[in-house]
Amino acid sequence: KPRIYDAKGKLGVSMNLMAEMENKGISVHLFGDNPILGYKEFAVNDSNYVYLGTDRRVSANMKLTAKDGTGVQIFTDDSNTEALQDITASLHNLDIGQILDVIPYAPDITGVLDGDFHLTQTKEDLTVSSSVNVGKMTYNGSPLGNVGSEFTYMPRSGGGHYVDGIITKDGEELGTLKGTYYSTGKGVLDATLDMTRMPMNFINGFIPDQLIGFKGYAEGSLALKGSPSQPNVNGEVYLDSCYLYSEPYGMEVRFANDPVAIKDSHIEFENFEVFANNDSPLNVQGSLDFSDLSRMALNVRMRTENFELIDAKETARSEAFGKAFVNFYGTMNGLIDNLKMRGRVDVLG
DSSP states (O other), X not given: OOEEEOTTSOEEEEOOEEEEEETTEEEEEEOSSOOEETTEEEEEOTTOEEEEETTSOEEEEEEEEETTSOEEEEEEOTTXXXXXXXXXXXXXXXXXXXXXXXXXXXXXXXXXXXXXXXXXXXXXOEEEEEEEEEEEEEETTEEEEEEEEEEEEEEETTTEEEEEEEEEETTEEEEEEEEEEEOSTTOEEEEEEEEEEEEGGGGGGGSGGGSSEEEEEEEEEEEXXXXXXXXXXXXXXXEEEEEEEETTTTEEEEEOSOEEEEETTEEEEEEEEEEOTXXXXXXXXXXXEOSSTTSOEEEEEEXXXXXXXXXXXXXXXXXXXXXXEEEEEEEEEEEGGGOEEEEEEEEOO
């Protein structure tokens, strides 16, 4: 009878499991007291079981239901004799935050999950498909909205894994990801990411302490090859009404509605313009090298005149407020975690 308690001594997981030898296999089922998962007590169907035959085929019928409507169900289509396996797992109204609270060092993610996972195996192929939606999802306290996905997975010969999927936010498609990953050596990736009006605020939840944020949209297509740690990325991203802002520092700047080219994992800035509140442009030239994700490097030159860096009223989070105009001429280069900035700043009247 496994039990898991959290740091406060509260019971988070508890269940009675019994395994029995049967003809040509082993059957596992829940019995006795109602199981507890993620602090919730579930009722389980009396005839619940998961059976593993000596022919490795799984047969299952297990349904758990909580009083608040949370449900977990695992069942098989035993009438499908053409398939070696036909398994479905369904999740309903599952509170991710409560479940992750039980797991040490788990990320701070909350939301209500609904979805299905369907595995089918024949003599020739194995296919796993999923349709999952996380309502009111947050990451580190920052709202991400209703995030959904539909994915199909199939293994490939030689240790390959093929994925074809769609990511949505609030019912609207953000983009598609399709391609193959080979796990040999350091891993080899060959995939395409197509972004369809992806809202930039989607990434704000991944920024520590919310010191800065983004808004606007991005569109484009990226080809990803090489290893995950040293990818070779090529493509073009078009920015539409994109802003970078910081509430504590009273700053909001707008990116030009221009395409940004990515060549061999270098983001190329060619006379790229960033606009302040008074529409004075900050001109940026150079590149960001992320060909080695453990040693990303920036090398840019920047130039602006009469740039309204700050234009904000004082708030509870303000570190800087009021108005500030500057001229700036300088460079920024080096590794991302050890940048060096050189240049001249003139603070105007």
